[in-house]
Amino acid sequence: MDIHEYQAKELFMKAGLPVPPGEVATTPDQAEKLAQELGGRVVVKAQVHTGGRGKAGGVKLASSPEEARKHAEAILGMSINGLTVQKVLITPAEDITSEAYVGVLIDRKKQSATFMVSPEGGVDIEAVAETNPDAILRVPVDPRYGLLPHQAYRMATFLYEDPKLVKQATRVMHQLYAAFSENSCSLAEINPLIVTPEGDLKAIDAKVSIDDNALPALPEVAAYRDTDAEPPSETKAREAALSFVKLDGNVGCCVNGAGLAMATMDLVKYYGGDPANFLDIGGSSNPDKVVAALEIITADPSVKVILFNIFGGITRCDDVANGIVEATKRIDIQTPIYIRLTGTNETEALAILKDAGFSAYTSMDEVVETAVQFAAQA
Ligand code: GDP
Ligand code: MN
Secondary structure (H helix, E strand, O other): OEOOHHHHHHHHHHOOOOOOOOEEEOOHHHHHHHHHHOOOOEEEEEOOOOOOOOOOOOEEEEOOHHHHHHHHHHHOOOEEOOEEOOOEEEEEOOOOOEEEEEEEEEEOOOOEEEEEEEOOOOOOHHHHHHHOHHHOEEEEEOOOOOOOHHHHHHHHHHHOOOHHHHHHHHHHHHHHHHHHHHOOEEEEEEEEEEEOOOOOEEEOOOEEEEOHHHHHHOHHHHOOOOHHHOOHHHHHHHHOOOEEEEOOOOEEEEEOOHHHHHHHHHHHHHOOOOEOEEEEOOOOOOHHHHHHHHHHHHOOOOOOEEEEEEEEOOOOHHHHHHHHHHHHHHOOOOOOEEEEEEEOOHHHHHHHHHHOOOOEEOOHHHHHHHHHHHHHHO
């Protein structure tokens, strides 16, 4: 789960990190009032779950409350990477001497949390990795011991020479690691970590993603979920307990089991098509889940064909067939549906589908090839 910058800053503050104060506004009026309280010179920052807000015009400096109001008017309602801005963070404008990057993320290959730090902060870290890889130091953390003092010190000296800054940065590394591990993050990032003219470090941007599997154990963090800021398809899929990932193709896939879903997507590619999504309706799927799945898939305008691939084990094919029939009654589906099902209660399922005017396949190759051909012509 992604959270907003202002929420990430709350977690950082609890871990003791040097975060400037700030508050969220949803209207230009509120923005002006908050700017007044903060002394007038503020930054107005779009709160959306995406990076690069600065480049998109979603981070603006204001020298007066009136100007903060104008910026809030422009930023609220703005679309950044397809997400509409509904909140802005109002925070004091800081003077910046230098900007560094400090992030912790999960390195799957090393199976551990890994720090990435760079004195070239502020910008896209991916760009630094490409153009100047030597400017990034990577430090894996052994989960048995946590971040060790010499590791924190090494990163701090990679970023700064001044002993006062090195001391502060060493502390920042430990605090960030604590925030990362205590909140089961998959990412915790400060970009930029700035040096102020007074020679202090401040975390003026914060980006955090939480491991979804940890949310039941972290009710306070789970409460940060902002469904208004998520793509509607993802919210709907989560509420229906479906695993769903939107992709760029035009073949809508509805499959039971993650492995079969991957195999189906491979086969779509093999026959020259492109999947519009990954969707696993799960093990024991009741008809309601199938209806929800079809609502999500058909809401995507790029979907030209819908492909069901069901291997009935615990999932009963007749449940899926009933779900498909039920869905066509509840929602107006213009997109053709190609169905393959085999396994538990296959005979009953085929009868249900036949009665409703659907034909079904039992061969996976055949159904995928046919669906892909249709999508190519549509
Ligand atoms: P992002 O573009 O989404 O990463 O948003 P950031 O919060 O990182 O802001 C982008 C850039 O705006 C930063 O790298 C800074 O250069 C600049 N910026 C943000 N806040 C301030 C501030 O308080 N004062 C100054 N002078 N610049 C700021
Ligand atoms: Mn940033």
